[in-house]
Amino acid sequence: MFRGFRFYAKKRGHRQTWSPKLGSLGEALFFGVFLLFGCGGLAVMIVTLLAPEWRANHDFIQTTCKVLDKRIGHTQGEDGMLYRPEFKVSYSASGEVNTTWTTYDIHKTYFSSLAYAQGVLERFDIYSPERDNRYPCWYDPNDSCTVVLVRGYSWWAWALLAVPVSFIVIGFGGLVYALLTWGKSAERRAAPARRMEESRLFPSNGSTAASAWPDFLPDGVDLTNSPGTKLRYRLPMATSPGWMLFGLLAFCFVWNGILLVGVVMTAADFFSGYPNWFQTVFIIPFAVVGIGALFFLVRQLMITLGVGPTRVEISDHPLHPNGNYRVFLSQSGHLTVEKLSVFLLCEEEAVFREGTSTRTETRPVFRQEIFRREGFEIQSGLPFEAEFELTVPAGAMHSFAAKHNKINWRLVVEGRIARWPDVKRAFPIIVHPAPAQT
């Protein structure tokens, strides 16, 4: 009946069963390191990027300078050679004439493009006494040898702030959460905060019982905000065929676009007389997926465009176990229907981690045919319509929605249509606990 607190215990599923205190400590350390990196990064950025730029714009003193010489400085970067314009300038600072080599801006920025650096260099001409060409420059009053030929703010320096700031936000938030939940049991954390009143020494009333409508039922607002034409509510479809089509189209476009490049390169090798067999074999599985996606797209297109809309309406919502309801079905299109059925379906859905991926498993636990019609024609502009009864079984489980586990009820319309792919359209419904039980 009891179980002791253990540092190690057998894991159930994918849950961590280390000591909760060690877990909290690890969590705090993890986010603490994030916060530390963020603060360190922000400090470095302020000192090296933002503060010099701000000083150049606010503290530096303006004067004029002569450009005595200029050149392109270069250094070896990670991705190749980098270039920057450099100028030998002469200017008056605090009553003295300074002559020094300087860069264009306060950041001493290197550019990957030599042409760009050349362009900057060409904007400044060498001083000639005849023209007396001088340029504005700004020098640091604390160090008159530091001088720049341009001022202003670099957007990229401010955009870079997003990196350390995001580290700080994540680290601080995580650290606060870890400290707030430090040493607290899973039940204490799960107890609703608004009703949480800690008590001392056996109080007479320390209860925190829930009184509002519970959160375990899925939100059914979308299911009742559309009135029906024959019955009270028109049920929305689980997945709009338009969205599915759009998703498929986007996938086919991206996948086959990339694939096409590979196919063209492979074909070019063949035509040049030097076939690359490794590349050919490598590309085959990708081509199979691409062709499969195209086939699925065409099939979905046929279903969406060829089979008209399916409308399902219901006399009341939410439903209750042992409750009787009227259902109205309307199917449009120009079709020869071999079979059209409506099923009442209940499915369990579990979300779990498997390694680093999250998987969802569904399992039907109740499936009952509530309507069937075979061998009939649907004429264009004259939709097939039928009204029939639905009874939710007594003793059935109600709908349930938690973060990782769900119990979903739905009406599923399945059609077998001549010369068309089979059609399956689902309409979610919500089953509440029986009224007598509430």
Next chain:
Amino acid sequence: MSNVLFLSLSILLLHKLKTMTAAPRITILLEGEGGTYQPGETLAGEYWVDGLEPEQVKAVEVSVLWHTEGKGEEDLAVHDFWRYEADHGRPFLSRIGGPFSTVLPAGPLSYDGWIVKIKWCVRVRVFPRHGREVVGERGFLLGDVQRPPELKPTTD
């Protein structure tokens, strides 16, 4: 070498036996002997802890909660929660334990599905001043939902 190993094992075994015999025990009793309850009914009961003196206990938490079992990650929600703390210098006065009572909610109802199971229980967690937490649980059924029949599974 073997003597040292034998001595170490003996000490470990003795320590284990000592901790086993000294392990605190939590007893939870429910009115109606923990059978099936209906939403809106009052769940009442009593709990007590043996093997711990009142001054050894820092805090006790009593929860009425549901949690999921099965294939998915665990979901847990607390319907009712009490936490009792011993003040500094003012320990629990008498034995650790007491009655509890709560009106049960509309749901979720207990459910014994194939990959999703919903379990209700009363959970008592004792925090000793020194040593490990001790947890005791007593399950009960909320509602009388039938177990669904087996149908063919599908996986995404």
